[in-house]
């Protein structure tokens with residue numbers, strides 16, 4: 240029998256961190272060896288035996304944590320939002336330097352996913368597939384009011400995928416004759432796609448992608464009613480990241496949906 244994969248959780252006292260600790264403890268093939276909070280240094284992992292870290296913290300801390308975890312010799316699964324292209328490039332380069340000359344078994348991986356819920360991953364995939372067939376597309380994300388960032392990482396990724404698909408299909412700007420009377424009335428604009436953020440007590444994490452043509456509409460909707468929805472994806476990522484040297488962005492890559 241192979242020994243369980245040793246997992247450290249960074250941001251362990253947060254909403255997602257706590258759920259991840261419980262999920263890891265409930266998995267026969269994983270063992271929880273460290274739980275770090277905001278006041279702990281990554282150096283505290285020395286001697287823990289951790290092979291993989293799961294990182295759910297805050298956008299302002301996540302990149303620094305990931306570099307420190309690579310330096311500490313761990314593969315990393317990241318759910319924290321706020322990843323710009325330049326940050327992803329820095330992590331990709333760091334991994335290339337760290338993995339140069341390593342045996343396959345020693346090479347490190349980092350898997351960053353804006354959303355680990357299967358329904359959300361599929362919604363993003365379907366939106367990307369549908370985008371080229373519609374004149375109009377807008378994204379509405381709806382979350383609990385304790386969320387620190389807007390728009391959500393999922394909505395940003397969805398909008399970017401829609402914009403890429405439209406550009407590849409040669410579609411121009413979307414029809415929109417509106418003159419806004421109040422700043423922000425039409426939401427944020429991400430690569431030409433309008434994105435609207437709702438914060439409402441009682442919600443967890445939800446997104447609607449609205450696609451319109453003359454006389455018809457396609458609505459793609461994903462709802463996470465509970466943080467348990469993210470756990471199968473997080474655990475899958477933990478098991479996969481040790482087999483995937485380098486940077487992987489999006490759970491769709493692991494599910495062969497990319």
Ligand SMILES: NC(=O)C1=CN([C@@H]2O[C@H](COP(=O)(O)OP(=O)(O)OC[C@H]3O[C@@H](n4cnc5c(N)ncnc54)[C@H](O)[C@@H]3O)[C@@H](O)[C@H]2O)C=CC1
Pocket residue numbers: 249250251252253254255256275276277278279295296297298300304317318319320321352353354355356392469
């Ligand atoms: N990818 C996905 O599927 C999901 C991603 N998220 C994202 O995960 C992040 C965390 O979300 P929540 O758990 O709801 O937030 P939260 O606010 O409940 O938890 C964040 C935790 O990180 C801790 N923290 C802050 N700086 C730290 C540092 N330098 N080192 C260690 N811990 C630190 C905080 O003290 C807090 O306990 C957000 O960016 C959120 O958007 C949330 C849900 C699903």
Ligand SMILES: O=C(O)C1=N[C@H](C(=O)O)C[C@H](O)C1
Pocket residue numbers: 320353354382386387390391392393394443444445
């Ligand atoms: O903060 C949250 O709760 C969530 N954050 C992620 C995001 O910003 O996309 C994923 C999910 O929407 C929940």
